[in-house]
Amino acid sequence: MAVTLRDVARLAGVSPGAVSQVLNGKPHRISPETCEQIRQAAAQLRYVPNQNAVTLVTGQSQAMGVVIPDIRNLFFAELVSGVEAVALEAGWNIVITSSSDKSALALANFRTLAARDVGAILLVPASDADETLAMEYRQAIRDYGRPVVQVDRIIPDLGVSLTAIHxxxxxxxxxxxxxxxxxxxxxxxxxxxxxxxxxxxxxxxxxxxxxxxxxxxxxxxxxxxxxxxxxxxxxxxxxxxxxxxxxxxxxxxxxxxxxxxxxxxxxxxxxxxxxxxxxxxxxxxxxxxxxxQPARQLGVEAARQAFRELECPEEAGKCTLLEPQLQIRESTAPPAAGAVCQET
Known part of the structure; x- marks a missing residue:
């Protein structure tokens, strides 16, 4: 049987309301000693919060949605690892969707995440986005009403923050x-x-x-x-x-x-x-x-921007551009005389 919030409260010797406040990061007028007692009880029982209950209490899910074009592409895997690191540090989970680099599916994924009441969405657009789909994105973003950060690729005039690379x-x-x-x-x-x-x-x-x-x-x-x-x-x-x-x-x-x-x-x-x-x-x-391209850092910065907007909506609309670096290895050298490739 799953451990409940009441089980934690019973072990800690406090009310369920106190447990809820502490584990949701809002320990109003609860002493540091009691907070630590509650956290130790939760750890001892291996308590995992019911996300539906958390959403009812806080008004938002402690999950961040991520829309990427291709889960097989190692660049996006590294990007997601940066998002995950920031989310886990904040006690959040991430929900990853892949669009097979098709804008219609990316938009459907966005709407699905919004319907699940995730707390924020990081969007890497598909490569075939056009103005018609851009209009649909704008409407979906307005309907969602929570932080959205566009990452790596750019659809102009979405009215959201952008984190990308030069x-x-x-x-x-x-x-x-x-x-x-x-x-x-x-x-x-x-x-x-x-x-x-x-x-x-x-x-x-x-x-x-x-x-x-x-x-x-x-x-x-x-x-x-x-x-x-x-x-x-x-x-x-x-x-x-x-x-x-x-x-x-x-x-x-x-x-x-x-x-x-x-x-x-x-x-x-x-x-x-x-x-x-x-x-x-x-x-x-x-x-x-x-x-x-600092893909992992790109994910880190995008997730941090989303959290900043959750704390302060006025932070929306920021543009962060990261610098690429040249990495010279063994696959490039001066052209050899008599190279085997000849023009036909």
């Missing part, structure tokens, strides 16, 4: 690194149009400042998945390039796989650059040079 600056750093090594034929594996635009802009800026032509045929479609990096590898390997910049690490992993199958040596035959800096990128046979 994408353009990071991509410019990556392209400048390749150009500094002497690469002049660089292929780029893009992500979904709505989300990769800042990264492409950074690449274009770096090329323009060096007088390097970036042609339309140097841009290859990608979907931020390993499969999409693998799918374009053959075309790039036959295109006469000396380097490839994959717009996230997951696509670089797929590209690596095809290179191994074809006997292409990284970086001797072809330099490979990623973007995200997820954990596994440092554990590849040839550790991946990449732009590190």
């Amino acid at each position: 994408q353009r600056r990071g991509a410019k750093l990556a392209m400048e690194h390749l150009l500094d090594l002497g690469h002049r034929r660089v292929a780029c594996v893009l992500g979904p149009t709505n989300t990769c635009a800042p990264r492409l802009s950074g690449v274009q800026e770096a090329c323009a400042q060096r007088g390097i032509a970036l042609r339309e045929r140097d841009l290859y479609p990608g979907a931020y998945t390993m499969e999409s990096g693998y799918a374009v590898a053959d075309a790039i390997l036959e295109g006469g390039y000396t380097a490839v910049f994959c717009f996230n690490d997951m696509m670089a992993y797929g590209f690596y796989k095809r290179c191994r199958e074809r006997g292409i040596s990284i970086p001797h035959d072809l330099s490979v650059m990623g973007f995200d800096g997820v954990l596994f990128s440092d554990y590849l046979e040839k550790p991946l040079s990449t732009v590190w």
Whole structure:
């Protein structure tokens, strides 16, 4: 049988109301000694609060909802770990939903979390959001009426706080690194149009400042998945390039796989650059040079912003931008004379 609040009260020798106040963080006029006595009784009995009861008492659930595009993507796993750390420190749980990078499902997930009365929602939009869906998001946010923080990706004019990373600056750093090594034929594996635009802009800026032509045929479609990096590898390997910049690490992993199958040596035959800096990128046979995004810190800052808004609604609407960092490893080097990739 589950331990109840009355069981804790009986062991501590206090009223159920006192237990409720202390365990919900509102010990009004209760002495520190009694508070500690109640907490020890709860720990001894391994008491877990009934979240429905907590919601009735406090007016909000002690859970934070998180909407992410792809639970398989290691970047979002790291982001969620940062959210979880902050939530657990506050005695909250998190409820994670994944939209398969589809805006209709992301919006449905948002509404489901709102209906469950979570105390706040952190939203990473899907990559196919358009103005029609943006209007629906705005209405859903108004109906929800509690803190919402947009994370990583941007839907303009949602009227909520934003926690993100300087994408353009990071991509410019990556392209400048390749150009500094002497690469002049660089292929780029893009992500979904709505989300990769800042990264492409950074690449274009770096090329323009060096007088390097970036042609339309140097841009290859990608979907931020390993499969999409693998799918374009053959075309790039036959295109006469000396380097490839994959717009996230997951696509670089797929590209690596095809290179191994074809006997292409990284970086001797072809330099490979990623973007995200997820954990596994440092554990590849040839550790991946990449732009590190502080994904975990992104989750930490987003969760902290949500809690600030719960305490003080006037804190809403803040914009926090974190800085990316270039991580140079073994997958990039100056172009080798007589590289195996020849233009066809």
